[in-house]
Amino acid sequence: MADIDDRWHRRGPDGKPVRTDRYGVGARWLVRWRDPDGKQRKKSFTRKTDAESFAASLEHGLRSGSYIAPEAGRVQVGEWAKRWLDAQGHLARSTFVRYEIAINTHILPRWGNVHLSSIKHADVQVWVSGLAKEWSAASVIKVHGVFSQMLAWAVKDARLARNPAEGVRLPRPALPDHRYLNHAQVAALADACGSYGIVVRFLAYTGLRWGELAALKVGRVDLQRRRVLIAESVTEVNGELVWGTPKTHERRSVPLPRFLADELASRIEHRPDDALVFTSPQGGVLRVxxxxRRVFDAAVRKVGPQGFHPHELRHTAASLAIASGADVKIVQQMLGHKTATMTLDLYGHLFPDRLDEIADRMDRAASAPNVTRK
Structure with missing residues (x-):
């Protein structure tokens, strides 16, 4: 229970409030309570209404289990960011570095010296809106996501009652204009890449991410079943190669067209299972x-399309698979998306328009002889 009293109030000979080191000039009302650990606590107020409001909120927190100690949020964001990063050892190295960059570049300059308890929702909104004027929507969304995760961790640690970054209006990212090569364009680009043409064909017909291709080992390729097991990925972070699991942290099996399996045979026969399928000229990891620089960009300048990026071969794979009749679940599995919704968000426009087909079926069903009309 919280008690309010003014018996502790000190006055001078003239009857007026005197300055106290702890409570300040004019402080009159004191709220006393015991926290869940049984520790006696108190907080002073100059107005009785403020003391009563605080006491009511305190009572609710103590009864509901949502109590937050007044000093719990007196941790500066800079210190909290370090603690939070230290606790993210489960992240892939590349993801950790992206979080670290977001914190050092955007979060700490604005919030580093601010106490957690002093962060207001409106201030976060103003900050995000300011970032949106200088950075892309995708970058702003990622920075806000890191900040929100940090504050959500503070809520779980009973330092904040709620996350002030929740509900902030974020800029809408522009829908990407994906480019898709057809079979003839893939063949032309592959031919222009010479001996590395198989890399182009492999990406265009499997949909692997670059890191998954670069990490693929001989033992993961089953030519008889025409399957590739995707279990690893390698990413270059600040010049360092970082090995880990695929983006969704889940293994998946990807089908190989027969022509691609036949082309891979000469690359993996009589090689140890732990050897890389695709390598640099020196035999190391093939870095994008x-x-x-050495192969792909020159081939693109020669045959187009202008500015084409290796990652766009992943979009091409989705397009070619859908055109061949693959349904959304097959495309999701092949690309390693976490949900079919994500696949539809990216490539839903590529699936055949079946609205007329559905309407025709409903028309035939409604026109059947056994349907009675009044």
């Missing part, structure tokens, strides 16, 4: 920046 080096591949573009």
């Amino acid at each position: 920046r080096n591949f573009r």
